[in-house]
Amino acid sequence: MSDITPKFLQGPKTASIVGCPFSGGQPKVGVDKGPIHLVEAGLVQQLEGLGWKVNFDGHHQFEEISAKEDPVIGKLKNPRYVSKVSQEVAKAVGGHAKKGELPVTLGGDHSLAMGTISGTLDAHPNACVIWIDAHADINTAESTDSGNIHGMPVSFLLGLPQHSGSSQSDTHIQSTFSWIKPLLKPSRIVYIGLRDVDAGEKRILKQNGIKAFSMHEVDKYGIGKVVEMALDHVNPNRDLPIHLSFDVDALDPSVAPSTGTPVRGGLTFREGHYICEAVWETGLLVALDLMEVNPSLEDESSVRQTVAVGCSLVRSALGETLL
Secondary structure, three states: OOOOOOOOOOOOOEEEEEEEOOOOOOOOOOHHHHHHHHHHOOHHHHHHHOOOEEEOOOOOOOOOOOOOOOOOEOOEOOHHHHHHHHHHHHHHHHHHHHOOOEEEEEEOOHHHHHHHHHHHHHHOOOOEEEEEOOOOOOOOOOOOOOOOHHHOHHHHHHOOOOOOOOHHHHHHHHHHOOOOOOOOOHHHEEEEEEOOOOHHHHHHHHHOOOEEEEHHHHHHHOHHHHHHHHHHHHOOOOOOOEEEEEEHHHEOOOOOOOEOOOOOOOEOHHHHHHHHHHHHHOOOEEEEEEEOEOOOOOOHHHHHHHHHHHHHHHHHHOOOOOO
């Protein structure tokens, strides 16, 4: 059990699981089953075993929010659905964070980060974000090829211009996502694990001076140095709250095969866990996302492996140590 005392959480240490069985930000079925599998694998009991009080009153079902009658805006698919669900997630995460609890959001696809990070920033306006992913998820309405919003959440959180090529569509996008306050500053987000970044996203990262450590840097410096450099960039005095948003496709597919957009050459099992352990050791963690576990995409053994790794990452981020 960890002896780290979290700086921004109230005692007793309380983890509030926000289960989000949601797949509207991308086209592949099954990612909405990820949270259910993680909880069924015993995640609640595992966190209790680490000394946490755990709040979990069932998964958010979003029954009142429909994907029907949701035509594209520009290229954006399911825009109203994704926006409404993310807004509900923001309220849930922000509510827990304001009570000094640690929201642990289980996705679902990564479009949900619009909600989770908005919720964190509502409670902790000076929070920084460590984004672990194979992808930058920073496409705009102009740069996206697919229109899948799980590849766009960071652009909305930063308040980047969403030019779709039509002023009418631009207005609709702006009004649909108007609830998102652009509180996240480019200097307050850092990426680790990138290896599949669109040309448009590379331009956006450079234009906005956003720090990113690709797998090249992980290879060059090692994961310990990369995490230290990432923290030095977004949290130089180690005094800001940290939101850790972890997409399991950051891991190599040999480690976590059951995810929607796997890319070879990713983080090893230990590299992924080291990131979580190192963030916990700062004592600054205020919110955690674990996204994109998709139990429908692989054989049963691969699904079990990916779910087990997902649970293990959450435990590491919440204080499980090797010794």
